[in-house]
Amino acid sequence: MTRAHRQRVRVRREDMVQRAVCQALDAVGARYFHPANEMSLLGVIRRTLVGIFARRMSPQDAVKAAREATARIGKAAGGIRQGQGVRAGVLDLYITSKPRWARGAIARGYALEVKDGGELTPEQREEIGRLREDDWEAGVGDGIDDCLGVLRVWGFIE
Numbered sequence: 001m002t003r004a005h006r007q008r009v010r011v012r013r014e015d016m017v018q019r020a021v022c023q024a025l026d027a028v029g030a031r032y033f034h035p036a037n038e039m040s041l042l043g044v045i046r047r048t049l050v051g052i053f054a055r056r057m058s059p060q061d062a063v064k065a066a067r068e069a070t071a072r073i074g075k076a077a078g079g080i081r082q083g084q085g086v087r088a089g090v091l092d093l094y095i096t097s098k099p100r101w102a103r104g105a106i107a108r109g110y111a112l113e114v115k116d117g118g119e120l121t122p123e124q125r126e127e128i129g130r131l132r133e134d135d136w137e138a139g140v141g142d143g144i145d146d147c148l149g150v151l152r153v154w155g156f157i158e
Helices: 001-027 040-052 059-083 122-133 142-153
Strands: 093-095 110-114 137-142
Touching: 001 093, 001 142, 040 142, 093 137, 110 122, 110 142, 122 137
Parallel strands: 110 137
Antiparallel strands: 093 110
16 A cells, blocks of 8 residues: 555545544534635546546556646645635634533633544644644544544533
């Protein structure tokens, strides 16, 4: 299994964990949001272009042409998104409601980074530090049990 394939599998598992966390938050009526900060649409565009280019050239050339095209699209889209406020290090979920079962001081807000075997980026570490300086609770959950444990500690679930 290639490194890129392992990364795609991990990202899909993280997506499933994040969906489960959102379901748990929905079940208790919490208000939260996920900032759409990733560029996953480029993968869809690349696969579509490979299919289109494969009709006119060899499969290897089609893959190469699609990579070059999506690199150009990615740079342009990245510049546009950065101008719209997209920043590196933004965490996966921001919870703005008060926890139902809080056991102590209530923070200004709560932010959770969902992982499934991955590592935090330096930008994510900085974001966690900045949020904590601003009286937010910020945490990282590695897998569904860990994420639900963080929500339990914060008082969102029993």
